[in-house]
Amino acid sequence: MxxxxxxxxxxxxxxxxxxxxxxxxxxxxxxxxxxxxxxxxxxxxxxxxxxxxxxxxxxxxxxxxxxxxxxxxxxxxxxxxxxxxxxxxxxxxxxxxxxxxxxxxxxxxxxxxxxxxxxxxxxxxxxxxxxxxxxxxxxxxxxxxxxxxMARVRGETDPVPPELARLSPREREILELVGEGLTNGQIAQRLYLAEKTVKNRISSILAKLGVGRRIQAAVLAEKIRHRDPAADEPG
Incomplete structure (x- = not known):
């Protein structure tokens, strides 16, 4: 313990x-x-x-x-x-x-x-x-x-955190659904996954992002939705 x-x-x-x-x-x-x-x-x-x-x-x-x-x-x-x-x-x-x-x-x-x-x-x-x-x-x-x-996050000009680059496309998809406020069960239904799989994926996402709470992950998800990630990539 x-x-x-x-x-x-x-x-x-x-x-x-x-x-x-x-x-x-x-x-x-x-x-x-x-x-x-x-x-x-x-x-x-x-x-x-x-x-x-x-x-x-x-x-x-x-x-x-x-x-x-x-x-x-x-x-x-x-x-x-x-x-x-x-x-x-x-x-x-x-x-x-x-x-x-x-x-x-x-x-x-x-x-x-x-x-x-x-x-x-x-x-x-x-x-x-x-x-x-x-x-x-x-x-x-x-x-x-x-x-x-979330309104404050949408109005920010900070670039999308580089930690997001560590996420796979599937993990980004799950993160966006977390940002929409969906539960693990709802995400599992939406993506045709087992709820346990979603729970494990979210634990991995939180670890990669270096955060411990779903609400923190939701803040980062909002950054994804309201900014084009390509804009932060070197030209």
Missing amino acids: TASEPAGPGPIRVFLLDDHEMVRRGVRDLLDGEPDIEVVGEAADRREALARGPALRPHVALLDVRLGPGSPEGDHEGIEACRELRARMPELACLMLTSFDDDEALFDAVMAGASGYVLKQIKGSDLVSAVRTVASGASLLDPGATARL
Whole structure:
């Protein structure tokens, strides 16, 4: 079992990162009140989170996007913490918590490997559900946020990542269907493949692209659909 792999029937182990003590206390009280969730630790800044988090073997990290209010260097510190924690614990599910509806932060969080992104105005019961959702391995992005994310990708001028060149034509086809939001079963039906084959192909695609989440792969799929790959090839 990896350091952050869900521990079967045991409680969901949660780690908190927020620079406001009262916020951490409130979230801890909320989550610890659930029979299937246990807050195993907390931190007030990224350095403390990286020093303490991995040893506590959390399944979910609930991370504030912005740490150190008013300091530019703290603007997206929580997202950097997500990136670094997942580099050490690839199975860790990071749930980003922020007071701002910020499309740039949403994009950066997804590309850092976050499993979900919620606003601090969320109801307590919904936050508990969000923790359970990402702990189960699912992503948590509402349709509106996903639409804005994809709109940003369509408007970008960056070239298609060179990692896409590693994909076979069939893998690119599967990736595009992932980008359309199809499930493994739906992709299998569309391409007349076994669902297990699709699952294995998607695992290979994620590995080749160097990403760990389907939503990250969907972002790259959007780049394929809205840019002519030939335009990035040397003439």
